[in-house]
Amino acid sequence: MKSFTKNKIWLRTVLQVFFFVLIALIAINHILEDRGMAIPLLSNASLHAVCPFGGVVSLYQFATVGTFTQKIHQSSFILMILVFILAILFGSVFCGWVCPLGSVQEWVGKLGKRLFKKRYNHFIPRRIDQYLRYLRYIMLAWVLYATAMTGKLAFGDIDPYYALFNFWTGDVAVTGLIVLGVTLLVSLAVERPWCKYVCPYGAVLGIFNLFSVFSIRRGESTCKSCDICTRDCPMNIPVHEVNVVRDHQCIGCLECTSEAICPIENTVVFATKGSR
């Protein structure tokens, strides 16, 4: 048994910071480009062009008319495909390793942990929470339907991701700023509230968790059922109760694994079927 101290999945933090900074710089460069002051060698694409969810909401229009939804470009489709490849292999790792909005919620949550200690991320009773988790599929259905009917980004005015990187431009709807503010505020008490309850893209990627090649697997024979993996899961998944985590909410952060929090070597791992 290894020492009962949590090891940091440091590369995940590095990538989260990297992607956050990258997207922030691209957003800034997009504005600078309009003023003839673009930073060389850095993309000045719009945020919509580097958002893989743009590809998802454009699918219907692309299939029926052959065009993209307003403001969406071919790069969004490419990113959508790349993230789908990752999701088929590893599930929703995009959410846990790449998405800047998820990262920001996580970082705000670190402050919340200090404020609320053990109550942090456990405010909402499980019997209610388990149903709330499906709200994001309602959101997904609405976004896809509204976008398909109008050909416009129905999600745009409430998108906290867009608001996060453009709040300083005056180009963000008030509703977007409000949603971002509420998300960050709630992040103090609940880890990744937007991801858990609202995010339509997380809903899409969560489906891949049901059949991804790799998934979180628990070795029943060596597990001591200490449930620390469950307590440490940002998405409140009862890892210690299952042998394979096929939960649509898992973000593949690996924080529950023996590499991080699990005190028994090779007991909770990210692996393919048959390796346990």
Add this chain to the structure above:
Amino acid sequence: MEIRSKTLGVIIVIVIFGGIMGASVLGLWKTISVRNPARLQRSESVGETAGENAGTGAYHPADIRGNHQFGEISEMFDIPLETLSRAFALPADVDPATFKNQEFDTIYPEFEGEQEIGNGSMKWFVALYTSLPFELEDDEEDTYLLRPAVDILKSHADLTAEQIAYLDAYTIEIEVESEPVENILPGDEPQTSAESGGEAEVIERKQDEMVVAGKTTFADLLDWGVPVEQIEALIGGEIPNRLMRVYDYCAENGLSFGDIKTQLQAEVDKLIP
């Protein structure tokens, strides 16, 4: 097979950036929309009507930046300053020689939104005026020109029928009490800034949203309240897909977008209280 965090992190980076690089190599990575390049590119006419600018070393309209002044653009592309001033309806108290493209929003506040006059409008105007090759690109909104600019281009530039149709679709109507367009074309005595700016140039948008333009879809018309029967009567057939642009429908069916647009706008205007 088990995978550790370091391996997973590396794979994520490789898939995302490797995929982007691969797409770039294949020419699939496009973060901006290039609209109708074949229709708008005028490379075949370079050298015929562009005068000196068409020769070796001519500036490219794509190089026009937001911080370029009208005076600089006038010199670079050999376009009379007065023509630029008139095309973009500069107010009387603005010195056209030092006015910058990035300052458009200071004189057209009412255009904020879907219809916008910006640096792309200047590139587009210069390209058509000089017949220099240029692919109209815009990553956010469609590129519009003011009515005076369109009139100048129609009178001066060698436009194709498709380009004229495009201009008609992307024109912002304004009222300008001024000299006829013919009076400000090259070869004529240019007016002074004071003369041209003395007129009260009142810029009006018909409505914030309900303007039939090139990017208007059938869904937009239906959302505005135009009956489906009325639309289908005007276009002479069933709406194939509500997400389709009216402009594209007209192009595919050999219809004049200008005519259809006018009729549809009349129907839309009936709905405006």
